[in-house]
Amino acid sequence: MSVAQETPVTTKQTPPSPPRRNGRWAGYTHLLAARMLELKREPEVVFWVFVFPLLLALGLGIAFRNKPADATRVAVVSGDDAQHVVSLLQSSPGHTAIHAVIVDVAAAKNGLRLGKYDLIIEPPRDGQVVYDFDPARPESVLSRDEVDQALQSALGRKDVIVAHSAASSEPGSRYIDFLIPGLLGMNLMNSGMWGIGFALVDMRQRKLLKRFVGTPMRRGDFLLAIMTSRLLLMVIEIGLLLVFGVIFFHMRVLGSVFSIALLGGLGSLTFGGVGLLTASRAQKIESISGLINLVMMPMWIFSGVFFSYERFPAAIHPLIKALPLTALNDALRASILEGTPLLQQWPRLLILGLCGGISFVLALKWFRWT
Amino acid sequence: MSAAIQCRDLRKTYDGKVEAVRGLNLEVLTGECFGLLGPNGAGKTTTIEILEGLLAPTSGEVSILGHSWRDDEREMREWLGISLQETRLSEKLTVRETIELFASFYREPRSSDEVLEQLQLTEKADSWVGKLSGGQRQRLAVATALVCNPKILFLDEPTTGLDPQSRRQLWDIIRAFQRDGGTVMLTTHYMDEAERLCDRLAIVDHGQVIAEGSPADLIERLGGHHVVEFAVSGTSADGKSDGAALQAWKGLPSVESVREDDGMVALNVKQPHLTIPALLDAIHQQGTQLQHLTTRQASLEDVFVRLTGRHLRED
Ligand SMILES: Nc1ncnc2c1ncn2[C@@H]1O[C@H](COP(=O)(O)OP(=O)(O)OP(=O)(O)O)[C@@H](O)[C@H]1O
Ligand SMILES: [Mg+2]
Numbered sequence: 001m002s003v004a005q006e007t008p009v010t011t012k013q014t015p016p017s018p019p020r021r022n023g024r025w026a027g028y029t030h031l032l033a034a035r036m037l038e039l040k041r042e043p044e045v046v047f048w049v050f051v052f053p054l055l056l057a058l059g060l061g062i063a064f065r066n067k068p069a070d071a072t073r074v075a076v077v078s079g080d081d082a083q084h085v086v087s088l089l090q091s092s093p094g095h096t097a098i099h100a101v102i103v104d105v106a107a108a109k110n111g112l113r114l115g116k117y118d119l120i121i122e123p124p125r126d127g128q129v130v131y132d133f134d135p136a137r138p139e140s141v142l143s144r145d146e147v148d149q150a151l152q153s154a155l156g157r158k159d160v161i162v163a164h165s166a167a168s169s170e171p172g173s174r175y176i177d178f179l180i181p182g183l184l185g186m187n188l189m190n191s192g193m194w195g196i197g198f199a200l201v202d203m204r205q206r207k208l209l210k211r212f213v214g215t216p217m218r219r220g221d222f223l224l225a226i227m228t229s230r231l232l233l234m235v236i237e238i239g240l241l242l243v244f245g246v247i248f249f250h251m252r253v254l255g256s257v258f259s260i261a262l263l264g265g266l267g268s269l270t271f272g273g274v275g276l277l278t279a280s281r282a283q284k285i286e287s288i289s290g291l292i293n294l295v296m297m298p299m300w301i302f303s304g305v306f307f308s309y310e311r312f313p314a315a316i317h318p319l320i321k322a323l324p325l326t327a328l329n330d331a332l333r334a335s336i337l338e339g340t341p342l343l344q345q346w347p348r349l350l351i352l353g354l355c356g357g358i359s360f361v362l363a364l365k366w367f368r369w370t
Numbered sequence: 371m372s373a374a375i376q377c378r379d380l381r382k383t384y385d386g387k388v389e390a391v392r393g394l395n396l397e398v399l400t401g402e403c404f405g406l407l408g409p410n411g412a413g414k415t416t417t418i419e420i421l422e423g424l425l426a427p428t429s430g431e432v433s434i435l436g437h438s439w440r441d442d443e444r445e446m447r448e449w450l451g452i453s454l455q456e457t458r459l460s461e462k463l464t465v466r467e468t469i470e471l472f473a474s475f476y477r478e479p480r481s482s483d484e485v486l487e488q489l490q491l492t493e494k495a496d497s498w499v500g501k502l503s504g505g506q507r508q509r510l511a512v513a514t515a516l517v518c519n520p521k522i523l524f525l526d527e528p529t530t531g532l533d534p535q536s537r538r539q540l541w542d543i544i545r546a547f548q549r550d551g552g553t554v555m556l557t558t559h560y561m562d563e564a565e566r567l568c569d570r571l572a573i574v575d576h577g578q579v580i581a582e583g584s585p586a587d588l589i590e591r592l593g594g595h596h597v598v599e600f601a602v603s604g605t606s607a608d609g610k611s612d613g614a615a616l617q618a619w620k621g622l623p624s625v626e627s628v629r630e631d632d633g634m635v636a637l638n639v640k641q642p643h644l645t646i647p648a649l650l651d652a653i654h655q656q657g658t659q660l661q662h663l664t665t666r667q668a669s670l671e672d673v674f675v676r677l678t679g680r681h682l683r684e685d
């Protein structure tokens with residue numbers, strides 16, 4: 001064999017450099033730095049974590065701003081008296097918010113079904129008007145009363161009491177004010193579940209976790225670094241969305257920055273724990289994607305991100321309130337919109353803490369590194 | 371010399387069904403380069419990961435430099451450099467960042483620059499891992515193993531998929547490590563790699579060591595010294611000569627064993643200059659025609675085929 005004759009490509013001219021010593025936290029700081037660099041270099045992460053929530057807030061905020069949609073849209077079925085009904089509605093005092101059009105029966109029915117009209121008026125026959133509305137749609141129900149009022153008063157009915165109403169579109173009580181804390185909560189959940197759950201399974205599938213375990217790396221430091229990176233991102237996520245709300249929608253933030261940051265941190269850790277638990281055994285990114293969606297789905301629906309959970313039957317409210325995202329959203333809304341002190345919100349904080357803590361402990365027990 | 375790696379009666383059964391390793395004994399001496407050679411699914415990766423303490427054996431004992439994984443895991447990790455069969459390092463980190471990351475886990479790592487230079491990655495130090503070629507990635511994997519200044523280097527198929535030149539470079543790196551006193555344990559299914567790189571090797575099949583020794587020794591003992599391969603026109607159409615005809619060749623002088631291989635007859639021969647004239651005579655007497663005749667030095671491949679009746683790589 002000719003092993004000895006081969007000249008090695010690498011010759012060691014440089015004397016070995018004096019060994020350097022790593023401190024206790026060298027592994028942790030390097031893991032954290034590596035994680036942050038990776039996130040920064042991943043355009044998808046930047047989009048989904050930072051840009052997407054802003055776009056969502058912008059879109060929904062504009063769609064529901066000043067709600068011109070509040071004008072009641074009424075279809076009057078064409079017939080002899082149709083024009084009369086329309087002019088009555090228009091002449092009715094204080095009811096300019098009724099927008100009436102004359103269409104045929106089929107178009108009216110179809111429009112009601114599609115949500116184009118809130119109410120159908122069939123013109124009076126034998127002195128009777130028929131309102132056709134959808135009792136399942138709140139705006140349709142409202143519209144029935146409003147139109148009835150307008151018609152009655154236009155025909156001479158007198159109010160028995162003088163009532164003034166104040167329209168409330170002050171910052172703090174508009175849809176966008178409701179929405180932004182909900183988006184914050186949802187974003188913290190999303191990035192906790194994907195940023196930790198998905199990332200870990202990805203590393204497991206790539207055998208990177210196994211490779212790390214083959215070094216003296218402290219496993220606790222590894223998890224700690226992942227959690228820290230989550231907290232750092234959280235600060236940026238919350239900051240961006242709040243600043244955006246304040247600048248574009250003149251949102252008023254009543255709670256202190258400190259309490260909001262604390263809530264954000266708690267929320268991040270809670271969903272980090274849930275993400276860790278979800279990821280504790282899955283081997284394939286396909287299965288973790290399914291699991292994550294399964295865990296998040298009920299909270300998307302019930303936890304009051306886009307609309308209040310008060311609309312669900314009261315019987316299931318206790319269940320809804322036990323969901324961590326509900327607790328987080330409620331706490332964020334109370335802190336941001338009303339300035340409620342955190343101490344008064346201890347039941348919500350307890351739910352978050354318990355949920356995160358239990359997940360964490362179970363995750364550490366079940367976690368597979370290989 | 372003392373034993374760097376020892377294992378006794380190692381067994382691993384996956385999910386209670388797949389017996390990947392069935393009673394394996396190994397002893398690797400300090401300063402040795404030891405190879406596990408075997409076909410796909412032989413249990414090489416399972417064995418090496420058990421030795422690395424990454425997989426728990428179903429039963430059996432492992433000792434690394436006299437320590438066991440049960441008692442001294444953290445300390446032992448400081449001594450081992452590992453490269454797994456397939457690790458996909460983070461694509462969005464640079465080569466240097468990756469090496470620095472691994473270095474940060476050890477108490478006294480080597481300088482990253484030195485390792486970069488040794489593995490000829492200096493030029494690529496600031497490229498993202500995702501932009502490296504297969505060979506460069508493989509070298510980076512070895513770099514992450516070498517940066518800790520290990521006493522023992524575990525490499526699972528370090529050169530699979532590399533072009534000949536990259537393989538040779540990696541061999542040199544492994545030899546340099548060994549020259550400095552390191553112990554190497556590697557798996558491969560390349561015969562030439564095992565033959566040139568390893569001081570000793572174990573041929574593994576179905577989770578068992580079927581032969582062990584230095585490459586030269588194994589060839590000497592089991593391969594015969596030379597192989598004479600030939601085909602005659604009388605060979606039946608389906609390419610299989612019948613057993614009796616095959617065994618007839620065994621009577622030729624200096625022949626140690628006979629086998630049928632891919633339509634040819636292969637003789638393990640001690641002294642070809644005695645066998646070949648006799649072979650030609652025999653063919654002449656049979657009245658058949660010689661179609662093909664080659665002779666070559668026996669290799670590990672012949673050892674493997676002799677032991678298992680199969681080729682190491684079916685390609
Ligand atoms: N996690 C696992 N679960 C179940 N069976 C497994 C697992 N890992 C390996 N095996 C089985 O164990 C046997 C040995 O596999 P192993 O990976 O050790 O082989 P190998 O010699 O490294 O093969 P290769 O040359 O292809 O890398 C194979 O039959 C394989 O299917
Ligand atoms: Mg393998």
